[in-house]
Each structure stands twice: as C-alpha cells, then as structure tokens.
Amino acid sequence: MSTNNNKLTTNWGAPVGDNQNSMTAGSRGPTLIQDVHLLEKLAHFNRERVPERVVHAKGAGAHGYFEVTNDLSQYTKANFLSEVGKRTPMFIRFSTVAGELGSSDTVRDPRGFAVKFYTEEGNYDIVGNNTPVFFIRDAIKFPDFIHTQKRHPQTHLKNPNAVWDFWSLSPESLHQVTILMSDRGIPASLRTMNGYGSHTFKWVNEKGEGVWVKYHFKTEQGVQNLDANVAAQLAGENPDYHTEELFHAIENGNFPSWKLSVQIMPLEDANTYKWDPFDVTKVWSQKDYPLIELGRMVLDRNPENYFAEVEQATFSPGTFVPGIEASPDKMLQGRLFAYNDAHRYRVGANHQALPINRPVNEVNNNQRDGQMRFDKNGGSSSIYYEPNSLGGATESPADNVTPFEVSGEAGTHAYSHDDHYTQAGDLYRLMSKEERARLVATIAGAMAPVESDEIKLRQISHFYKADPEYGEGIAKALNLQVPVQS
Structure with missing residues (x-):
C-alpha cells in the first residue's frame, strides 16, 4: 500500500535526502560516483529528447585554427600551447541553449561556445558559453533548471511561472540572470560576442606544478548586441539570421577572430580568495588575476555538410590532453559525465570515431563493437585487452593526472560561500x-x-x-x- 507524503524520490521509490547538493569528498569535492541519485538524474535527463540535443539544439559551426601568441609553457605542458607561432586546427560550434532545432537565432538566451582543438596529443574541448558565469553551481540542479526553460507538459508553451519560481528559489542564479536580461542577452551576431570557458580548470607544467586557470575569448570584431525589438522582428523574418550571417562572412573572406586570454591563480589562493574560485556563478576579479594573452583563434572555413560536421560534432569538458585537468567545480564535475553520456545516446557509442570528432593522432585502445562501428574495429588483432605481454597498447604512468588532496567527510555539501548579490x-x-x-x-x-x-x-x-x-x-x-x- 502506497502513501503520498509528497517526498521527492528516486526512480526506484527511495526518498531523496538532498536534491540541491551532490555528494562530494569534503566541501570542495571532487564529486563521488557513489551519488547514484546524481548519476541517475543526469543519465535520465540526457535521454529525454530524441534525437536532437536536449540543450544547445540550434547551432552553427566553422573550422579554423588557433595560434599561440604568448609562451605560457611555464604553466602547462600541453603540447599545442608549447611555442609561440604554433598553429592547431580547430572547430567551433555556436548555439542557443533552450530552444529547439527550428527555433530562432535571435532569442534572448545564453550562447554556447564550444571549441574542439585537434592537437597532436588528442582532442581538447573547451565547452563554454558567451557568459563567464552560469545560473547554477551544482550539476544535480541542471535537469530541473533546464526543465523550467522547456515547454509546459500540457500546454506545450513556454512557462514563465516555472522559470521565475526556480530562479527565485535559486538565488545563485542572480548574476547570470542579470547578464541574460542585459543588452548582452541578444548578440548582434555570432562573430560579435565573447566566449568563456566559464569553469575553473587546472594547468600542470612539466615539473608537475599546477595552477588554476579560466579562459576568456575576446572577439576582435568588437562586442555588438541587438535591440530587443530588432531581434523580435528578425525572429519572425529570418529565424536563421545568425547562422546565415556567420556563413556568408566566412564565405566572403571576412574571417572572424578572437583573442584567447587566461586568468591564472596559484593553487594555494583557492583556500583564501574572497570567492570560492570553483563556484561557476562567480567571476575572479581581473584586478586580482589579470588577463594574460595566450593566443588567437581564426575561423576561415565553412562546413561542407551541416549534418556531418555541425550536427554530429560532439564536445565534452572532460576531453582533456596532458597538462590540462579538471578542478573541483561541482558543475564541471557533473558535466564530465553528462556530456559524453548524452553523445553516446544521441549519436552513438562510436561518436568520437566520426570524422568531425576524430583526433588527428592515432586512437589506440581496446574499445570494440557498438552501433554503427564503421572503421576496422581493431581488425584481426588478438590483443584487445590491457595489461598484456604481447606488445599491445599499455598505460603510460607519466601521463597520469597529477595527485590532489581531498579532505572532509563524504556526503552532500553546499558551497561555503552564499553571497549571491x-x-x-x-x-x-x-x-x-x-x-x-x-x-x-x-x-x-x-x-x-x-x-x-x-x-x-x-x-x-x-x-x-x-x-x-x-x-x-x-x-x-x-x-x-x-x-x-x-
């Protein structure tokens, strides 16, 4: 006999004790895989739409290159950042967040800013937005947040009651809401907006020394925004306005570019800084940690086929190369799982073997089979396991993630800083x-x-x-x- 006590439960009927904070090792984390409520919530969320992306469904993309303009190798051993003048091919996908595949480009919405670098050590993805912060700071709240941005289950209309109810009960959203509702909420074009990695990441040099880092892509076309009335008119007259504008700019040789700079924080500062540096709803003051130029990104080639390149492109903030690692940012920690899980569902288990996602260096692992396996699938090799003593691929301890300390009790922990104002x-x-x-x-x-x-x-x-x-x-x-x- 069931009783209705209005308790939030898991899919298997167990009550949920904390739906605001994921389970972490101590207050700073990292997130624990034993938090099955978080994993089930994210995994179910990734499977709620078929087959377009649950978020960032409408997008445009282009190929280009990234060129290093400043030597920061004292901070990171990442090969593609190793010397001034080094160029790395890359692909970028811009997108709106909440709308469906056929929605308008000129709605008020954050823009996705996802960059894939095809480096000699594997692909590296920076999966950010055109804003330096986000609405929430723990991945366990992400499915609920996006539900408020989607359509009412009965009317199939947008639901401002849900939007503002959630935001009013999640004061950490205030910073991003202010940005979204400001002039920056509707870019004039994809070429005239900045991009940000948003999260904090960790750079590690050849000596194993680390720093915290944030990425800032500054448009060299200058930031330009659309008047809300003009944007509404364009939404009706040309809902693909941004997609069209970017394509023709590149086709006509007007190649857009961005200067990439970073903020660098010593590891020890994380314990004393006035804001929690892993809270993605906050920025680091540029007075405290000035922007340091790193390089320049240029887009100079349009896709040959939209579906094959833009629609099938998959990005994950967990796609790292040696010298770049994750931070304890709780929103980032959840995304490390959620993004590739979404791609496995939407595109398939072999999504990274598709031409647009395939790295320029050889992939050498023991993953086999799966839907739509279209390469040699490992051929006739009998060495499809590791460890092995037959000359097959083996681990390389030198490329292991640098050790980091964790402390505290395993449990659900809120961020210790609650100044959202x-x-x-x-x-x-x-x-x-x-x-x-x-x-x-x-x-x-x-x-x-x-x-x-x-x-x-x-x-x-x-x-x-x-x-x-x-x-x-x-x-x-x-x-x-x-x-x-x-």
Missing part, C-alpha cells in the same frame, strides 16, 4: 543609466506573465539585495512594493 550588484552599477533602464524593462516584461505575486516578490527581493535601485525599479514596473528585507 555582490557581483550581480557590481555588474548593475557598472551599467550606464540607459543600460540599467533597459535591463529593468526587460526583466519586468519577462516577469509580467508570472501568475503568482509571491514568486515575483521573492525574485524582487533578490534584485533589491543586489542593489536597492535595481529591485525598486523592477517592483515599480510591476506595480508592486519591495518586500520588507530581513
């Missing part, structure tokens, strides 16, 4: 008076359809805590009063 408020105050007015009007317009005043007031409190003027402006536009702050 300072950086969002700082961003608001950096805007001009006109930009702030447009931001307030955009947010008020997006919140107006929300049926519950309780949700509106809860969210207004977050804006007010970031900056009183910010909250008061939105409250006034919605004919509400800012709630009394506790």
